[in-house]
Amino acid sequence: xxxxxxxxxxxxxxxxxxxxxxxxxxxxxxxxxxxxxxxxxxxxxxxxxxxxxxxxxxxxxxxxxxxxxxxxxxxxxxxxxxxxxxxxxxxxxxxxxxxxxxxxxxxxxxxxxxxxxxxxxxxxxxxxxxxxxxxxxxxxxxxxxxxxxxxxx
Amino acid sequence: xxxxxxxxxxxxxxxxxxxxxxxxxxxxxxxxxxxxxxxxxxxxxxxxxxxxxxxxxxxxxxxxxxxxxxxxxxxxxxxxxxxxxxxxxxxxxxxxxxxxxxxxxxxxxxxxxxxxxxxxxxxxxxxxxxxxxxxxxxxxxxxxxxxxxxxxxxxxxxxxx
Amino acid sequence: xxxxxxxxxxxxxxxxxxxxxxxxxxxxxxxxxxxxxxxxxxxxxxxxxxxxxxxxxxxxxxxxxxxxxxxxxxxxxxxxxxxxxxxxxxxxxxxxxxxxxxxxxxxxxxxxxxxxxxxxxxxxxxxxxxxxxxxxxxxxxxxxxxxxxxxxxxxxxxxxxxxxxxxxxxxxxxxxxxxxxxxxxxxxxxxxxxxxxxxxxxxxxxxxxxxxxxxxxxxxxxxxxxxxxxxxxxxxxxxxxxxxxxxxxxxxxxxxxxxxxxxxxxxxxxxxxxxxxxxxxxxxxxxxxxxxxxxxxxxxxxxxxxxxxxxxxxxxxxxxxxxxxxxxxxxxxxxxxxxxxxxxxxxxxxxxxxxxxxxxxxxxxxxxxxxxxxxxxxxxxxxxxxxxxxxxxxxxxxxxxxxxxxxxxxxx
Numbered sequence: 128x129x130x131x132x133x134x135x136x137x138x139x140x141x142x143x144x145x146x147x148x149x150x151x152x153x154x155x156x157x158x159x160x161x162x163x164x165x166x167x168x169x170x171x172x173x174x175x176x177x178x179x180x181x182x183x184x185x186x187x188x189x190x191x192x193x194x195x196x197x198x199x200x201x202x203x204x205x206x207x208x209x210x211x212x213x214x215x216x217x218x219x220x221x222x223x224x225x226x227x228x229x230x231x232x233x234x235x236x237x238x239x240x241x242x243x244x245x246x247x248x249x250x251x252x253x254x255x256x257x258x259x260x261x262x263x264x265x266x267x268x269x270x271x272x273x274x275x276x277x278x279x280x
Numbered sequence: 281x282x283x284x285x286x287x288x289x290x291x292x293x294x295x296x297x298x299x300x301x302x303x304x305x306x307x308x309x310x311x312x313x314x315x316x317x318x319x320x321x322x323x324x325x326x327x328x329x330x331x332x333x334x335x336x337x338x339x340x341x342x343x344x345x346x347x348x349x350x351x352x353x354x355x356x357x358x359x360x361x362x363x364x365x366x367x368x369x370x371x372x373x374x375x376x377x378x379x380x381x382x383x384x385x386x387x388x389x390x391x392x393x394x395x396x397x398x399x400x401x402x403x404x405x406x407x408x409x410x411x412x413x414x415x416x417x418x419x420x421x422x423x424x425x426x427x428x429x430x431x432x433x434x435x436x437x438x439x440x441x
Numbered sequence: 442x443x444x445x446x447x448x449x450x451x452x453x454x455x456x457x458x459x460x461x462x463x464x465x466x467x468x469x470x471x472x473x474x475x476x477x478x479x480x481x482x483x484x485x486x487x488x489x490x491x492x493x494x495x496x497x498x499x500x501x502x503x504x505x506x507x508x509x510x511x512x513x514x515x516x517x518x519x520x521x522x523x524x525x526x527x528x529x530x531x532x533x534x535x536x537x538x539x540x541x542x543x544x545x546x547x548x549x550x551x552x553x554x555x556x557x558x559x560x561x562x563x564x565x566x567x568x569x570x571x572x573x574x575x576x577x578x579x580x581x582x583x584x585x586x587x588x589x590x591x592x593x594x595x596x597x598x599x600x601x602x603x604x605x606x607x608x609x610x611x612x613x614x615x616x617x618x619x620x621x622x623x624x625x626x627x628x629x630x631x632x633x634x635x636x637x638x639x640x641x642x643x644x645x646x647x648x649x650x651x652x653x654x655x656x657x658x659x660x661x662x663x664x665x666x667x668x669x670x671x672x673x674x675x676x677x678x679x680x681x682x683x684x685x686x687x688x689x690x691x692x693x694x695x696x697x698x699x700x701x702x703x704x705x706x707x708x709x710x711x712x713x714x715x716x717x718x719x720x721x722x723x724x725x726x727x728x729x730x731x732x733x734x735x736x737x738x739x740x741x742x743x744x745x746x747x748x749x750x751x752x753x754x755x756x757x758x759x760x761x762x763x764x765x766x767x768x769x770x771x772x773x774x775x776x777x778x779x780x781x782x783x784x785x786x787x788x789x790x791x792x793x794x795x796x797x798x799x800x801x802x803x804x805x806x807x808x809x810x811x812x813x814x815x816x817x818x819x820x821x822x823x824x825x826x827x828x829x830x831x832x833x834x835x836x837x838x839x840x841x842x843x844x845x846x847x848x849x850x851x852x853x
Contacts, residue, residue, distance in 0.1 A: 196482055334655055386774060
């Protein structure tokens with residue numbers, strides 16, 4: 128692995144910018160995401176910054192079961208994100224549909240619409256769990272890169 | 281606030297409401313209004329009796345071929361007057377009350393979407409709360425609706441329905 | 442109404458800060474908003490129908506998840522309705538515990554709102570401050586109920602967890618801390634020029650309009666309508682407690698801020714009273730499995746305003762119909778009025794002021810091709826290429842540099 132990709136990879140891991148999108152959640156997970164970003168939990172110490180637009184984001188944080196109405200919008204937002212992009216499902220509803228599984232206006236978990244890289248269960252997922260999940264996702268990216276490196280050598 | 285007085289006034293003014301108005305508890309009055317007379321009673325309650333605020337409109341399928349629409353009116357936030365009207369399931373139609381209560385708009389759209397009740401005179405606008413591509417003739421809150429309604433522990437068939 | 446000559450901007454449903462996805466269509470003439478309309482339903486999950494398929498107890502957990510921020514409001518409103526149909530006499534201690542949780546919920550919700558309002562006017566320090574203080578309430582809620590959000594403390598016939606004397610002390614201690622902080626925020630709201638200039642006279646909803654459009658909660662109380670279900674139609678333990686209904690006559694966002702801050706102070710006061718007056722005794726009566734037939738309208742003063750549930754039972758273990766009218770649904774209709782003739786830049790704070798808290802740096806770009814009028818989203822790559830071309834036409838060419846870089850990457 129050359130020096131430049133090392134730098135790119137390092138910077139990617141050190142400054143993951145996230146976009147939060149409520150896909151039909153009850154707001155519980157959403158406020159916990161914000162709580163994770165504010166002083167008590169301070170997710171920003173890992174370089175995580177909440178961005179306002181999908182164009183700037185590396186990671187899409189989805190909360191809630193995907194409602195039929197939001198499905199096409201979710202896809203559009205995903206399409207607008209630059210590569211490489213990762214999706215994190217936050218909360219039980221986002222993981223599997225949760226209590227809303229089977230409701231007529233609900234598609235089910237995020238994975239019924241998009242490929243998901245990390246699942247953070249909980250109703251709602253506590254800020255601690257969210258931090259843990261995001262850090263695990265970042266770690267997994269690191270591992271992947273080193274594996275690739277080995278294969279190349 | 282005197283619930284008895286309100287009941288008395290309604291019954292005095294509209295003789296057909298006798299025995300149809302009932303006080304469930306403090307601050308809760310339920311009245312069943314015949315379909316043909318509904319607009320008159322509603323207008324009277326809003327304009328003359330001071331039930332200015334519309335808290336909500338509930339539509340429900342009674343299951344026996346009758347829809348019921350309940351208008352929850354309130355007076356200064358203290359007394360709730362619930363005017364209900366029965367509709368025939370074959371031809372469910374009500375007139376809009378947006379001219380009395382502009383906030384009725386969103387509740388009436390809900391009636392149209394979830395129960396398929398036609399609301400005459402409602403200004404065209406967005407759907408609420410279903411999606412734009414929701415199939416025609418499917419009304420989730422009807423009791424005989426066979427779509428997926430979220431049974432607590434759905435089997436595979438229920439999921440795919 | 443939207444007119445054809447105006448610039449139309451779609452806003453939503455994606456938004457960075459918080460909460461429900463809704464989308465607004467705004468018509469603009471210059472910087473001024475001429476018309477706006479709201480499209481709801483992105484969050485429609487079909488809970489009302491799902492409740493009909495579940496037993497009352499199963500339904501309760503679903504009702505709790507209508508909204509994570511006012512979960513206690515919805516669940517209390519629902520259990521009150523069911524208890525009234527079943528004729529259950531809820532123990533006094535349970536009623537006090539419900540009141541306690543309700544007021545703690547109001548605190549966390551109002552603090553949350555204050556932070557979001559700060560965020561919307563570009564005052565992010567306030568967001569960080571209030572959210573830090575809010576954690577004090579969250580800790581209390583976690584200690585009392587076992588969960589930070591979606592407490593699950595209500596059950597039909599009472600509450601599921603009791604409080605002990607140690608927790609009582611903790612609560613009282615936390616109230617002192619929070620009161621101190623809230624006094625600071627009140628000083629801030631009354632003295633900080635930027636805050637006042639940014640909020641005063643913005644999002645006007647006159648007394649008449651508020652009444653006509655049936656606004657509820659702090660939105661209505663900031664327009665001089667003294668309406669509070671806790672006072673007008675007391676539930677839980679509110680009839681035995683002493684508190685003021687806070688209202689102001691300024692009709693703007695600044696007024697809504699003051700109302701919420703005032704309510705915070707009242708909430709501390711209420712919690713202290715609850716701690717003093719809470720009687721000993723059982724916290725639960727056993728409910729019947731089948732609820733007798735009947736219909737009930739239950740009301741509750743949620744942090745955002747009046748919450749209304751209509752429950753009809755048919756004598757079985759499942760409800761026949763559950764209708765939920767959340768406070769935001771009542772308030773959302775006054776937003777169009779508040780936005781009329783206002784500047785576009787005021788839109789985020791005006792919408793946030795009713796506390797559904799959208800932020801509107803959000804947007805979902807659906808570009809229209811000028812020739813074909815075809816609606817399409819533009820992928821990242823296309824935008825990049827367009828940008829390259831735009832700069833090329835203006836004499837800035839990065840192509841050779843880009844090629845070099847690409848080469849470098851390939852080597853790497």
